[in-house]
Amino acid sequence: MKACIIEQIHQNPVFKDIPMPVANEHQEIIRIKASSLNHRDMYITQGLYPGIRLGAVMGSDGCGVNSLGQEVIINPSLDWGDNQHFQSKQFRVLGVPDDGTFADYIAIDKKNVHPKPEHLTFAEAAALPLAGLTAYRSLFKRAGLKEGDKVLISGVGGGVAAMAMQLALAAGCQVAVTSGTDTKLQRASDLGADFGYSYKDEAWTKKLINDMGGIDVVIDSAGGPGFRHFIRIANPGGRIVFYGGTLGNIDGINPQQVFWKQISILGSTMGSDEDFSEMLDFVNIHKIKPVISDVLQFDDILSGFETMQKSGQIGKIVFDHTY
Secondary structure, eight states, rough: EEEOOOOOOTTTOOOOOOOOOOTTTOOOOOOOOEEOHHHHHHHTTTTTTTOTTOOOOOOOOEEEEEESOOOEEOOOEEOOOOOOSSSOOOOOESSSSOOOBBBHHHHHHHEEEEEEOOOOOHHHHSSSSSHHHHHHHHIEEEIOOOTTOOEEEESSSSSSHHHHHHHHHHHOOOOEEEESSSSHHHHHHHHTTTTTEEEETTTTHHHHHHHSEEEEEEEESSGGGGGGGHHHHHEEEEEEEEOOOTTOOOOOOOHHHHHTTOEEEEEEESHHHHHHHHHHHHHHHHTTOOOOEEEEEEGHHHHHHHHHTTTTTEEEEEEEEOO
């Protein structure tokens, strides 16, 4: 079968013809119909991710058809464990070191296979798993999101951020977003965001406070020096959740503002099997469709990596395996 694997660090992944996977008694074989790209995949090629196994099939997100002809979606959260508060030491994300979804077929634990939401196409379903799970846990399990909350999603171009925006809107929240490009801000507005601000504008926090008064929940993936702005715009009792640190260490936080406003700063990573099931239920109830930037043929996967490296997308880059 055809598969996209990582052969060397600091090189693009390559296509190879490898043997079909063989399922053990706890697994089933899924014919992949669509997969999607994550920043995680790009970081793996750059050697910026732990546990890299050279020769592994890449890809965390995927959906397809099982041996019974049923349309299914794959939960990429492996061995989370029984504690809903944090992951086990065995936890890992599908796709390096375990063989992932950038292939014709995958052998995956049966408990990680769920019915595909009927309202989603294969492309839309492939865009959902990692982004949907990360966004859902960040909003509902970590931030305790409730209807009427004022929410800020930073860096709305990414797949998780776009999904967090959609989930928060569906939950009945007022939602603001930030981005470095007007195109992404306009796209977010078209999708329902109430306010959009360029983080390149030094006055963006003043504008947000003028428009919204303050923020109850912040969802961030970057960290870095800009994180201190979230403390300023947070309402008393505000919750700031971050699931990534692409801009590095967080400096310049005024501790007096944090404790006086009773602000909670919370980390989040992926989610449990329970979180994934709840996320699917929420998506089904509200008929949410993930934001897709591009749908490319599986053969054209390297173009997807190039687009992501340029940060040219809003939403997910999806690969169609139905060649």
